[in-house]
Amino acid sequence: MVTIVLPTKNEEKSLGRTLDAIKGFGYRILVVDAHSTDKTVEIAHAKGTEVIYDHGKGKGEALITASKYANDDVIYVDPDMTYPLEKIPEFVKALKQGYDVVTGDRVAFGKESLPMTLRLGDKISRSLFKLIYGTAVDNLSGFRGLSKRAIEKMKLKEEGFGIEAEISAKAVKMGLRMKDISITYQPRVGEAKFRPVTDGLIVLKTMLKYKLSN
Ligand SMILES: Nc1nc2c(ncn2[C@@H]2O[C@H](COP(=O)(O)OP(=O)(O)O)[C@@H](O)[C@H]2O)c(=O)[nH]1
Ligand SMILES: [Mg+2]
Known part of the structure; x- marks a missing residue:
């Protein structure tokens, strides 16, 4: 069965609403938690959701x-109320049609989809990816679908926010079938974990790393 993966590090303000919004789809839901110190896990358990733990090394x-x-x-998506969860079935449909990597593209949707503060970083990341790999991907999107086949082939390694760039890079290099779905992006509920400079540089380094490696 398709699994919806929700990475959480102290997301008590938004996890409950996210779970309520997606439970009706009937897919398996898996919360991956970084040993949150707030009520994140309590909320997940109260809603009958399966929880597993990582070591808090990062989203990757x-x-x-x-x-x-x-x-x-x-399907993985940040449970922070930023992404249009009602689009999940559309992502699943694309995977069932044979696509391997389905990306929620915030940039393509236009000005309304991303707040000013995020737009510049996202444009830079997208343009650099195009320059390096020859195809534009919303490389920082936290709403994606991966086929079982893609997961097995990619053998993902990046433990931090470089994971998105790794997925995009490997998808292009391995010739996997990619599809973008235009999405909107709402202001975040709760505290952001992405550090614009530190994590931005990690994303850039990751893009270069997988271009240079085999
Ligand atoms: N399990 C787990 N989740 C994490 C970790 N770091 C961040 N997250 C989650 O990953 C998602 C992405 O982080 P977020 O702050 O939303 O970054 P942004 O969407 O790039 O601004 C959020 O749901 C976080 O709670 C981690 O170390 N472990
Ligand atoms: Mg987020």
Whole structure:
């Protein structure tokens, strides 16, 4: 069964609402938690959701850990109220049609989809990716679908926020079938974990790393 993976590090303000919004789809839901110190896990358990733990090394570690527990295609999405969760079935449909990497593209949607503060970083990341790999991807999107086949082939390694760039890079290099779905992006509920400079540089380094490696 398709698994929806929700990475959490202190997301008590938004996890409950996220779970309520997605439970009706009937997919398996898996919370991967970084030993949150707030009520995140309590909320997940109260809603009957399966919880597994990583070591808090970062979002990448969470997704890698979760993919070992998934037995089919995976949709992962930040449970921070930023992404249009009602689009999840559209992502699943694309995977079932044979796409391997489905990316929620915030940039393509236009000005309304991203706040000013995020737009510049996202444009830079997208343009650099195009320059290096020849195709534009919303490289910082936290809403994606991966086919079972892609997960097995990619053998993901990046434990931090470089994971998105690793997925995009490997998808292009391995010739996997990619599809973008235009999405909106809402202001975040709760505290952001992405550090613009430190993590931005990690994303850039990751893009270069997988261009240079085999
Ligand atoms: N399990 C786990 N989740 C994490 C970790 N670091 C960040 N997250 C989660 O990963 C998601 C992405 O982080 P976020 O702050 O939303 O970054 P942004 O979407 O790039 O601004 C959020 O749901 C975080 O709670 C971690 O070390 N482990
Ligand atoms: Mg987020």
